[in-house]
Amino acid sequence: MLRSFLEPGQFVRHPAHPEWGRGQVQSAVANRVTVNFEHQGKVLIDAAIVTLSPID
Template sequence: MEDMNALLEPGMLVQHPDRPDWGTGQVQSNIGGRITVNFREEGKVTIDGTRVFLVPVFDASS
């Protein structure tokens, strides 16, 4: 299966599958598999996209 994180672009909303307490985050950048996300409850986090597969959020009320 192709890397779905590669499709994430700045402005998209995501959730961390192992950290639902962080809330919904907005992708800030996605460069070379390193994804920077600003989460509502955790703040800015840089994620290794080869280890964590972020879940896109299409309903902003989540």
């Protein structure tokens, strides 16, 4: 099982969907990351497939 390096509250972008805007991590359990994006809403991401880009 993979462990996500993302933490709740962290801001990210989806590399394949820049139009979704900035997203805030809501939860990260193993490889399941729930992110609330500005223009897409809440999305469940499989971190084993998609590498989200953290925003500093």
